[in-house]
Amino acid sequence: xxxxxxxxxxxxxxxxxxxxxxxxxxxxxxxxxxxxxxxxxxxxxxxxxxxxxxxxxxxxxxxxxxxxxxxxxxxxxxxxxxxxxxxxxxxxxxxxxxxxxxxxxxxxxxxxxxxxxxxxxxxxxxxxxxxxxxxxxxxxxxxxxxxxxxxxxxxxxxxxxxxxxxxxxxxxxxxxxxxxxxxxxxxxxxxxxxxxxxxxxxxxxxxxxxxxxxxxxxxxxxxxxxxxxxxxxxxxxxxxxxxxxxxxxxxxxxxxxxxxxxxxxxxxxxxxxxxxxxxxxxxxxxxxxxxxxxxxxxxxxxxxxxxxxxxxxxxxxxxxxxxxxxxxxxxxxxxxxxxxxxxxxxxxxxxxxxxxxxxxxxxxxxxxxxxxxxxxxxxxxxxxxxxxxxxxxxxxxxxxxxxxxxxxxxxxxxxxxxxxxxxxxxxxxxxxxxxxxxxxxxxxxxxxxxxxxxxxxxxxxxxxxxxxxxxxxxxxxxxxxxxxxxxxxxxxxxxxxxxxxxxxxxxxxxxxxxxxxxxxxxxxxxxxxxxxxxxxxxxxxxxx
Amino acid sequence: xxxxxxxxxxxxxxxxxxxxxxxxxxxxxxxxxxxxxxxxxxxxxxxxxxxxxxxxxxxxxxxxxxxxxxxxxxxxxxxxxxxxxxxxxxxxxxxxxxxxxxxxxxxxxxxxxxxxxxxxxxxxxxxxxxxxxxxxxxxxxxxxxxxxxxxxxxxxxxxxxxxxxxxxxxxxxxxxxxxxxxxxxxxxxxxxxxxxxxxxxxxxxxxxxxxxxxx
Amino acid sequence: xxxxxxxxxxxxxxxxxxxxxxxxxxxxxxxxxxxxxxxxxxxxxxxxxxxxxxxxxxxxxxxxxxxxxxxxxxxxxxxxxxxxxxxxxxxxxxxxxxxxxxx
Numbered sequence: 053x054x055x056x057x058x059x060x061x062x063x064x065x066x067x068x069x070x071x072x073x074x075x076x077x078x079x080x081x082x083x084x085x086x087x088x089x090x091x092x093x094x095x096x097x098x099x100x101x102x103x104x105x106x107x108x109x110x111x112x113x114x115x116x117x118x119x120x121x122x123x124x125x126x127x128x129x130x131x132x133x134x135x136x137x138x139x140x141x142x143x144x145x146x147x148x149x150x151x152x153x154x155x156x157x158x159x160x161x162x163x164x165x166x167x168x169x170x171x172x173x174x175x176x177x178x179x180x181x182x183x184x185x186x187x188x189x190x191x192x193x194x195x196x197x198x199x200x201x202x203x204x205x206x207x208x209x210x211x212x213x214x215x216x217x218x219x220x221x222x223x224x225x226x227x228x229x230x231x232x233x234x235x236x237x238x239x240x241x242x243x244x245x246x247x248x249x250x251x252x253x254x255x256x257x258x259x260x261x262x263x264x265x266x267x268x269x270x271x272x273x274x275x276x277x278x279x280x281x282x283x284x285x286x287x288x289x290x291x292x293x294x295x296x297x298x299x300x301x302x303x304x305x306x307x308x309x310x311x312x313x314x315x316x317x318x319x320x321x322x323x324x325x326x327x328x329x330x331x332x333x334x335x336x337x338x339x340x341x342x343x344x345x346x347x348x349x350x351x352x353x354x355x356x357x358x359x360x361x362x363x364x365x366x367x368x369x370x371x372x373x374x375x376x377x378x379x380x381x382x383x384x385x386x387x388x389x390x391x392x393x394x395x396x397x398x399x400x401x402x403x404x405x406x407x408x409x410x411x412x413x414x415x416x417x418x419x420x421x422x423x424x425x426x427x428x429x430x431x432x433x434x435x436x437x438x439x440x441x442x443x444x445x446x447x448x449x450x451x452x453x454x455x456x457x458x459x460x461x462x463x464x465x466x467x468x469x470x471x472x473x474x475x476x477x478x479x480x481x482x483x484x485x486x487x488x489x490x491x492x493x494x495x496x497x498x499x500x501x502x503x504x505x506x507x508x509x510x511x512x513x514x515x516x517x518x519x520x521x522x523x524x525x526x527x528x529x530x531x532x533x534x535x536x537x538x539x540x541x542x543x544x545x546x547x548x549x550x551x552x553x554x555x556x557x558x559x560x561x562x563x564x565x566x567x568x569x570x571x572x573x574x575x576x577x578x579x580x581x582x583x584x585x586x587x588x589x590x591x592x593x594x595x596x
Numbered sequence: 597x598x599x600x601x602x603x604x605x606x607x608x609x610x611x612x613x614x615x616x617x618x619x620x621x622x623x624x625x626x627x628x629x630x631x632x633x634x635x636x637x638x639x640x641x642x643x644x645x646x647x648x649x650x651x652x653x654x655x656x657x658x659x660x661x662x663x664x665x666x667x668x669x670x671x672x673x674x675x676x677x678x679x680x681x682x683x684x685x686x687x688x689x690x691x692x693x694x695x696x697x698x699x700x701x702x703x704x705x706x707x708x709x710x711x712x713x714x715x716x717x718x719x720x721x722x723x724x725x726x727x728x729x730x731x732x733x734x735x736x737x738x739x740x741x742x743x744x745x746x747x748x749x750x751x752x753x754x755x756x757x758x759x760x761x762x763x764x765x766x767x768x769x770x771x772x773x774x775x776x777x778x779x780x781x782x783x784x785x786x787x788x789x790x791x792x793x794x795x796x797x798x799x800x801x802x803x804x805x806x807x808x809x810x811x
Numbered sequence: 812x813x814x815x816x817x818x819x820x821x822x823x824x825x826x827x828x829x830x831x832x833x834x835x836x837x838x839x840x841x842x843x844x845x846x847x848x849x850x851x852x853x854x855x856x857x858x859x860x861x862x863x864x865x866x867x868x869x870x871x872x873x874x875x876x877x878x879x880x881x882x883x884x885x886x887x888x889x890x891x892x893x894x895x896x897x898x899x900x901x902x903x904x905x906x907x908x909x910x911x912x913x914x
Binding site: 629650 | 831893
């Protein structure tokens, strides 16, 4: 190639990272800076969540309570759940990578409501501080699901954590509102719906879900608070209320919430695989439509969290059927990704390694989910360690791993630095070993009857817990190694070129890191995404 | 002869700079999306109501008879009229009738205030009869009677909160319309305020029969 | 698009402005329907009480939605979004009653 690809921005202008002091960051309306602000705060909360799990896994190393009381154990695992779900997994990919990349992928200079975007971040920060503040009051002890009647009657402080969740919900809602409007109104010329990158499709489907179901959780938790404060017992069986109604309302949000977690992760998979297979994605329209289908059908399956609570048989059968149905679009995606890899010119970069890891771990998680969807089996494995392992496979091995993948994929774009790929690869492989050692024994233990949320257990389960706890040590080491490697690159990594991976997605046609103004001129989109023209395919892949 | 890079088959450099004029359609879309969250917020409470209505129909009927239909009807008419004045205020601003528009907005706030005053009297009357959340009289009443009133206070309370906030937003809109150099620039803002207000009206359109008319 | 920029040009109405007279007519219809629903509530309709009340309320709400909120004249995208939201909400109700109706 004698010519460079087109340059869509002003490469001599300052990057978005450069100008201004701390106040310019705290009052920024630049979507890229907001993405970075989210990255810092979310990573901090993630590590907080990891530290709690690390600690109570130490307690679980042997039967009996050695390190803490059962009450403390309950509080620690509740806070772990609240942190990981509301402060890490739900916001991570949309608020960090969605914020950073969505406008760029649309050829726009920012989201539609930049100030609302900043407000979203402040809602996140306030919610996070409130959740941390709840520790000062001992922390909630109800589990992250806050089931009534215990959440109404417990003496632990519930007001602060529930209020924190409501505030965090607003962060999610405002992000969703912003993204839907942005996708509708700020697409570049030539960018029809079926030319959108699949990451955008994923964010769009997620945004609608965030918008519609989060208010259900907000008002439900408000009802619990009203019961505690003003004795307005909406779910009190002694006064005619139905605790199962709380569960319905809670899961009407919290099941779609897991699709809020996984859809953006799957969007990232669809971005990473074509780049490192050097070919177009297989079945673009099917993947796009599957994102919509997962969001849609995923809103209809919430009852499968409540099979043993006392629903009618009719409801259970309906929810079980719908649960099996929602696996189909996920399966479509997995098949399409694998088909994309088949006969591609594969470059095993660490981002792709994480992505392949996602496919393996998410499939295991998904299959165990199908097992749980079967009514007869569910009775035996509900509320056991099997469930815990299942959701860690899909949420952590799924969305969490794609968070790592996205970090490694878009890091050069966001910060203009390359990291040490050998260390990153080592961290990834060590993570895989640690992850499976941590969670696979829990699958078996659960089938053997080990209950969840138990701080103590019968000696029969000891070996499973020992394996699991050792796995947690390996996993935590890998995570710390991975983050240290990335952070180190900020100061001493080589400067990244504009397009280190040889991708043809639009974000790789602007500077690394981007300028304050993403595009000097609005680009015009002329082709479908993930198009690798023959000449580009003939190029030797960039050496990594 | 410079060869075009093959990537230019995919993305081209357009010639015009990113446009900077405002986009009322997008702002309206943002408001509608926000209204959808309100629909689900109140909708959840209506779902709770529906479940308990089905379970405790007789007690809900009884509870409904304690609510004064004429008072509720008057409040309904007040809110419907406030929606009219709101819509007319927007129409007036469309035709650059700034002061008429502001007067109609003020009328909307006055109607909202009237609604809230009447609501306050209703609640006070209930409290006088020992009907309030956690009251002892519910211990002797049939199961479900208390749930009716819990829902009454929560749902009309949340609604009243939205009326109050809406009135505040309309007041701010009056100021913005008053101070704007070109009042027609505020049309989009007023339209979006109107959308919020009409939603608050719609919630009451459902609250009124469900609490007052099923006795 | 930044929402902090003043409009540099007058926003063109997205549709021809609705004549105020139409608003008044809708208001009259709403008032009349309120009268209907109150009157009907004094009849003993047994199981149909709530259904009838909800039906009339929905007619009223539709008038507000279509005319006061302009949906009758809006672009299709808004109509689709509203429909989508209502369908999702309806499904929540429907599936919840799959439990309660069959207990």
